Amino acid sequence: MSDQDKGGIAFIDGEYQPISEARIPLLDWGFLRSDANQDTVSVWKGLFFRLEDHLDRFEQNIAKLRMTCPHNRDQLRSIVSECVCRSGFENAYVQMIMTRGVPPVGIRDPRRCENRFYAFCVPYVWIATPEQQNKGLHLIVSSICRIPSESVDPTLKHYHWLDFQMGLFEAFDRGGDTVVLVNRNGDLTEGPGFNLFLVQNGSLTTPDSGVLNGMTRRTLFELCAELKIQCQAAQIPATQLTNVDEVFLSSTAGGLIPITTINNQVIGDGNPGPVTRQLRNFYWRKRETGWHGTPVGP
Amino acid sequence: MSDQDKGGIAFIDGEYQPISEARIPLLDWGFLRSDANQDTVSVWKGLFFRLEDHLDRFEQNIAKLRMTCPHNRDQLRSIVSECVCRSGFENAYVQMIMTRGVPPVGIRDPRRCENRFYAFCVPYVWIATPEQQNKGLHLIVSSICRIPSESVDPTLKHYHWLDFQMGLFEAFDRGGDTVVLVNRNGDLTEGPGFNLFLVQNGSLTTPDSGVLNGMTRRTLFELCAELKIQCQAAQIPATQLTNVDEVFLSSTAGGLIPITTINNQVIGDGNPGPVTRQLRNFYWRKRETGWHGTPVGP
Numbered sequence: 001m002s003d004q005d006k007g008g009i010a011f012i013d014g015e016y017q018p019i020s021e022a023r024i025p026l027l028d029w030g031f032l033r034s035d036a037n038q039d040t041v042s043v044w045k046g047l048f049f050r051l052e053d054h055l056d057r058f059e060q061n062i063a064k065l066r067m068t069c070p071h072n073r074d075q076l077r078s079i080v081s082e083c084v085c086r087s088g089f090e091n092a093y094v095q096m097i098m099t100r101g102v103p104p105v106g107i108r109d110p111r112r113c114e115n116r117f118y119a120f121c122v123p124y125v126w127i128a129t130p131e132q133q134n135k136g137l138h139l140i141v142s143s144i145c146r147i148p149s150e151s152v153d154p155t156l157k158h159y160h161w162l163d164f165q166m167g168l169f170e171a172f173d174r175g176g177d178t179v180v181l182v183n184r185n186g187d188l189t190e191g192p193g194f195n196l197f198l199v200q201n202g203s204l205t206t207p208d209s210g211v212l213n214g215m216t217r218r219t220l221f222e223l224c225a226e227l228k229i230q231c232q233a234a235q236i237p238a239t240q241l242t243n244v245d246e247v248f249l250s251s252t253a254g255g256l257i258p259i260t261t262i263n264n265q266v267i268g269d270g271n272p273g274p275v276t277r278q279l280r281n282f283y284w285r286k287r288e289t290g291w292h293g294t295p296v297g298p
Numbered sequence: 299m300s301d302q303d304k305g306g307i308a309f310i311d312g313e314y315q316p317i318s319e320a321r322i323p324l325l326d327w328g329f330l331r332s333d334a335n336q337d338t339v340s341v342w343k344g345l346f347f348r349l350e351d352h353l354d355r356f357e358q359n360i361a362k363l364r365m366t367c368p369h370n371r372d373q374l375r376s377i378v379s380e381c382v383c384r385s386g387f388e389n390a391y392v393q394m395i396m397t398r399g400v401p402p403v404g405i406r407d408p409r410r411c412e413n414r415f416y417a418f419c420v421p422y423v424w425i426a427t428p429e430q431q432n433k434g435l436h437l438i439v440s441s442i443c444r445i446p447s448e449s450v451d452p453t454l455k456h457y458h459w460l461d462f463q464m465g466l467f468e469a470f471d472r473g474g475d476t477v478v479l480v481n482r483n484g485d486l487t488e489g490p491g492f493n494l495f496l497v498q499n500g501s502l503t504t505p506d507s508g509v510l511n512g513m514t515r516r517t518l519f520e521l522c523a524e525l526k527i528q529c530q531a532a533q534i535p536a537t538q539l540t541n542v543d544e545v546f547l548s549s550t551a552g553g554l555i556p557i558t559t560i561n562n563q564v565i566g567d568g569n570p571g572p573v574t575r576q577l578r579n580f581y582w583r584k585r586e587t588g589w590h591g592t593p594v595g596p
Contacts, residue, residue: 025320026320144449160458165327
């Protein structure tokens with residue numbers, strides 16, 4: 001049986017169960033208010049990537065939302081590890097979730113909820129198919145604005161994705177594979193589950209605000225420092241995409257994935273460029289040597 | 299046993315079940331992407347209020363989100379009615395929900411999801427306690443901006459509520475009971491589950507954009523027309539709240555509820571004003587005569 005067929009394992013109400021049976025209360029405000037925060041760690045060849053960094057961010061975001069996690073750091077580590085062990089996956093996508101929880105009947109006060117923790121493990125998720133990863137994606141720049149920082153803190157890993165979801169429909173309509181949203185000034189922000197990087201004259205830029213501080217984005221800064229490639233966060237008008245050498249996205253769901261067409265315009269010769277290829281190979285090679293790795297298991 | 303103790307009834311996967319047991323799949327994108335839309339109808343003394351208007355809006359919003367409801371209008375009407383009948387409530391809060399559904403394993407394409415319908419009925423929800431309804435609420439004007447129209451269509455009845463939830467925490471910290479959010483220009487928008495109305499010199503204004511076209515808001519326009527009270531939608535700077543005779547909120551969860559303090563400043567003599575009282579009495583009297591009413595039952 002392949003990993004895809006096995007489905008995965010969830011941790012709900014203190015019990016491990018097959019993902020296909022995993023359910024949450026209908027009245028959980030994590031659903032009815034999207035009052036929730038998550039963090040997703042990848043596992044590759046039996047190693048968690050940056051597990052402590054993910055746990056740091058998860059705990060910081062729980063505090064920002066004024067929630068209380070029923071599990072301490074050791075317990076969280078042990079729960080996600082157990083999810084992966086029970087699933088039997090060598091390569092996995094592991095999500096931890098805190099929700100506001102179910103309020104008492106008739107109460108609309110978030111302070112009165114008992115916050116809930118869930119986790120699940122599914123086979124490693126790729127934001128693009130293997131064919132797309134090699135050929136590169138077709139990115140559409142949407143007219144939809146990413147939910148701004150004045151409304152929801154973008155450093156939370158929240159589930160407010162209707163802007164992304166409608167942006168995806170727009171991208172598909174326009175012949176694209178995925179989408180990036182802008183802010184109201186027309187600067188680039190982020191896409192559904194990824195940060196964006198532009199390569200110009202051998203140096204990298206990525207949007208500096210209104211985006212998640214993605215773990216793979218952070219990793220890119222480290223890889224660039226090691227390779228002596230200049231990499232900076234900056235305000236980037238979407239119009240700058242017409243004048244780039246290479247573009248790629250970064251995500252826990254696939255690492256670095258090249259983008260070779262933007263708004264139906266091919267970039268360069270239409271193949272993933274040398275900087276993208278170098279960084280992508282370097283990323284996977286470093287991961288396979290155990291860089292930032294924590295073995296799954298007790 | 300009181301209605302509050304009975305809990306309620308949910309309709310999930312074609313089955314009616316006690317609300318306390320009602321659960322949805324963990325992997326439903328209605329949760330993991332907040333890719334969902336709802337509509338909530340109230341029942342008072344055995345009568346649905348504006349049921350067909352709610353069903354119209356629900357179906358329009360499902361189309362906007364490019365979802366497909368597995369039930370036609372007759373079936374929806376029958377499901378919500380059955381939820382109320384089985385719950386045994388005379389006064390109820392009935393919610394219909396469409397979600398994107400669970401994607402196939404490893405797929406991140408919303409077109410590939412089978413959309414899901416849920417419904418539930420709980421005892422009638424009041425946005426404020428009976429004491430607060432008579433005394434009036436203390437409203438805090440937040441510095442948080444409501445998620446703007448450029449990001450998410452505000453005429454959807456979506457679950458992107460983190461701005462409201464954090465606004466509520468801010469309001470509680472500042473001694474308030476509830477909160478209203480602004481837009482980035484400092485104009486009033488809406489609060490968690492309600493529209494806002496200001497009364498000045500006997501006429502009403504309510505924010506004209508960036509808000510849900512609430513069913514009770516719509517009802518207010520009709521009541522005002524009948525009573526020959528001027529009522530208009532307009533852009534309203536939050537600063538205008540320092541210069542009002544009366545303020546109230548409108549919501550399916552309680553009808554009209556007076557606001558008598560704003561940012562720790564008492565309005566007038568601190569009691570609900572005459573226009574608010576007149577409209578509130580008129581609203582409930584009309585409902586009790588069966589205005590816009592549809593009997594619960596087959």
